[in-house]
Amino acid sequence: MTFDLNACIRRLESAQARQNDAFTLAAGGRSRPVGGGYAHFRGIGHPLNQALGLVDSITEADLAAIEAFLGTPTVLELSPAADPSLWLLLARRGYRLGQFQQLLVREVPEGAFPDSDWDVSPVGSSECDLQGRVVGAGFAERDDWRTFQPPFSLPADVPRCLRYLVRVAGEPAGGATLGWVDDVALLSGDAVLPGFRGRGLQKRLIQARLREAARLGCRVACASTLPSTPSQRSYEACGFRVAYPKVEMVKD
Template identity: 30%
Template sequence: MNTELLKRLAHAETTAHARYGKTGETARFGPLTAVHAGPDLPVDTGWHNGTRPFTPTELEEFEAFSLRHAQPTTLHLLSAFASPVLPMLRERSYALDYVLHVYIHDLSGNFAWQPADIREEQADAWATLAAQGFGLGTEKIMMVVGHAPGTQLFVADVNGTPAATAALSVTEGIAAFHGTATLPKFRGRGLQTALLAHRLQGAAAAGASLASVFVTPGTGSERNVERAGFRLVGARLTLTRRG
């Protein structure tokens, strides 16, 4: 495992996470960055930047921030940096919510062109379409994602009809791939594979040296990123304090 690479990734993700606080508040407690973007939003969380373990005081300050904003005390950290802080988190009643696999792709080579009708889209139209792919109740968070500073938004069309979405943001030389959704009737047509290839090309052109993506283990999305040449480097743990 390349610890330095994962430190770089954790730092970039933490820095990018702070963008979501533009509609609310961002606060830093040592290596933790906490965001409140608005009521009941999935990005109302904290991120650990991988530089060092957080202290009990820093964790308590993050918990106070979450309490003040009436949001769950939810924290993301990469698996490489979890061991030193897990005993503290268990003692303070944190439980694991879910795990995502972390994949990266080197951007120094050339990428195969994928035949597809892909274009950039404005934030509101992109968010509306992405919510149709992600499902009922995701409209608000997709608007937040779509309007985050520095985010490129893409739509794949099928015969002139919008069919799938994807997003890309570059922070500290790392391109984060996210916002990936396909409308139900267009699934199974290779649109996500095409959007991955398109973003790899775009990320390299934007000067990024690495691309990263988080995926649910054992899903079609994981198979897609593996086929696109991404390699597994770890996991992202999401934990929430109970009670």
């Protein structure tokens, strides 16, 4: 039996790019197709302005158009499936290495996880602001989510997207997001408040989203983390394995 890594990368990169297209449009931004993926623009200086899923060849004119569309900095999130000609083009146009990520993947289990001991559930539109504050505070390494103002928020009405909260004794402790494109489940936005870490809450968030992904008919689940982080270890503890590395290339 052979495994076609390039086909796997194209499938997952396309799903991530299409999900981010939905996020961008719901937030009032714009997306531009390029190189088999999209460039996403949410506003001048927005931290999620970036291009994803670039797996086909692009010309220097294409890249210049992306730079004009995204503004400064220009961020390209690239996989090993990126056309080899792109790397020389990036060097010529002054790009630098931003950071690495790991793309983790697993098959979606059927009923593999029991219900959580913690209160993990998707939130309705009335709690989207609460969930955004909790997740934003978790990423900012802060516990004061009630007064925290996140730098951006995920719109409440994104198609094919669920937002989750985990509570401990009724107190919001963390959150995460589940999206799905075709039969691919996309797990993202995981954050636990510092005061609640070390209790396995992220694992419960992962398991809850996998249960829902199975109900939705998804066959594969993926997530991106920074290398060698507690998040990567939580995903690996839930059966995910690193499929391939990703790299952010940045032009300042």
